[in-house]
Amino acid sequence: MGCLCSLCPKSRQEGERIPSRRLYVELRKDQWPIVYCPSYNISFCGLENCHPFDSKKWGRVFKTLQDHSMVKMENIVQPVEISNAELSLVHPVEYLDSLNWSFNVAAITEVPFVCCFPNCLVQRLVLRPFRFQTAGTIIAAQLALQRGWAINIGGGFHHCSADKGGGFCAYADITLAIRYMFRDYGIKAAMIIDLDAHQGNGHERDFTGDSSVFILDIYNGSIYPRDSRAKAGIHRKYELGFYVGDEEYLSTVETQVRGALNEFQPDLVIYNAGTDILDGDPLGMLSVTGEGIIRRDEVVFQLVRSKKIPIAMVTSGGYQRQTADIIANSILNLHHKGLIPMETKG
Secondary structure (H helix, E strand, O other): OOOOOOOOOOOOOOOOOOOOHHHOOOOOOOOOOEEOOHHHOOOOOOHHHHOOOOOOHHHHHHHHHHHOOOOOHHHOEOOOOOOHHHHOOOOOHHHHHHOOOHHHHHHHHOOHHHHHOOHHHHHHHHHHHHHHHHHHHHHHHHHHHHHOEEEEOOOOOOOOEOOEOEOOEOOOHHHHHHHHHHHHHOOOOEEEEEOOOOOOHHHHHHHOOOOOEEEEEEEEOOOOOOOOOHHHHOOEEEEEOOOOOHHHHHHHHHHHHHHHHHHOOOOEEEEEOOOOOEOOOOOOOOOEOHHHHHHHHHHHHHHHHHOOOOEEEEOOOOOOOOHHHHHHHHHHHHHHOOOOOOOOOO
């Protein structure tokens, strides 16, 4: 019997590998297209505190949304852990095998002490949360096609390319989400709007020369990773100076996002909504306020949704403890403004 759902994965030619359908979900009417599970959070004998990243910020975001009675565990989507076989759609086996060495994971996460621990422990306490978040980004892309929007409370590992991790990014979740939607849901064009403070060099390397993926990247050009080769993958680039504040930043975002959407017509937008643009962030070195971040997300959703383009948001970087509350308050604001309604796509 043939599938009656237009959003089910496309049928394969005989002999072609069937994708794992366990990554995908059919959303209930009473369920938010918001993706999260407690396995996102990293706890590694206290050593996670050696990195400026708040390794439990995803749980803090969810708790704030829960405290405001927007969500509960029963009405969000909880992802499964992605497998190496599913990661291999993008990552070569050589790269995945390299993660079996704790030294390599320590370099990627920028936590040197990780190299002193058995890899079985590193896999369970560090890489496993990343794998859950990576699956979450793929599911968010699928749910955006189904509902018109979706948010993965984690993900946004934009420094990881198919064959190289770095900058606390071990898996190329954005690339994987787009490749899976191309393969399984028949989309022909995608856009990445990357508004993290850092250049998204991972997905830029992956999609260099691919005219079906348009990348807009607004970032501080004087900080990590300063990847000149990856810049070839950017279609619309704006490099910010140090300590840019709300007025200049928000004007730039609106102009650049509007211009990108006029230049390219995607079937799906992946929005990398990093909060390391926040004033005081030790790595982003910009001066945008929390209110400015909330307004930025509203502008992006307004512009994308006004064109009836599905949008999947991931949370990416953000290195201060207050960023969790800002992300949650931004999601609440999007809901209050009617930009992320519960009802299904019209």
